[in-house]
Amino acid sequence: MELSPCMMAHDGDVQLCPALQQLKDEHGPLNEQKQQLVDMAQQIGQNDETADWKEALLTLRENVQSFLEQLDPHSQREEGVLFPMMAQYIGRTSGPIAVMEYEHDQAKRNIATFLEQTAHLSGTVNREAAKQLAFYVINAYHILTEHFMKEEHVLFPMAEKLLSNDEKEELAQKIQAI
Numbered sequence: 001m002e003l004s005p006c007m008m009a010h011d012g013d014v015q016l017c018p019a020l021q022q023l024k025d026e027h028g029p030l031n032e033q034k035q036q037l038v039d040m041a042q043q044i045g046q047n048d049e050t051a052d053w054k055e056a057l058l059t060l061r062e063n064v065q066s067f068l069e070q071l072d073p074h075s076q077r078e079e080g081v082l083f084p085m086m087a088q089y090i091g092r093t094s095g096p097i098a099v100m101e102y103e104h105d106q107a108k109r110n111i112a113t114f115l116e117q118t119a120h121l122s123g124t125v126n127r128e129a130a131k132q133l134a135f136y137v138i139n140a141y142h143i144l145t146e147h148f149m150k151e152e153h154v155l156f157p158m159a160e161k162l163l164s165n166d167e168k169e170e171l172a173q174k175i176q177a178i
Contacts, residue, residue: 014157019172023082024156026074027148033067038141045131053130054121061118064111064137075104077175078151082159085171089162096155103147110140 016024040060044053079101087097114136125133163171 014160016156016160017168019168019175020156020159023077024152030070034141034144037063037067037137041134041137044134045127053125053127057118057121057125057130057133073178077178081171081174085167086159086162100155103143107140107143110136
């Protein structure tokens, strides 16, 4: 049996082809940014009453926007390339792909709500309002943390087994174009 390049990369118990390994590797920097966001969000509303919650929210907002610049291409690689390729084997209306897409939507919805509600902050922002706004970021963090784990331990290994070598090459080409 000839070993394809997709069988040579090793990831714990499951060997991932380079394209799937790239998607997994993208989680590392995203996890670091995501952790910084949740740390910032959790600080909002926790300090003293005279804190400038508006300024804290605006700083968090800038960091969320920076995070999205990294998250969006990763999501496009999964939603636009990997998920459709897997869906031809396992379907899309229920099961792992449906769950992954739902979680993407939930995380994006939380982030979008935070960005919309912090787009035009005026005057002072009280502690409770700031905490409520920061909660959207905290919620997105929890969704994405669990989501990344599911991808790494279930979805990517499943894709490795389902996709043919030709499909893995196609996956690699298409995700490189994004």
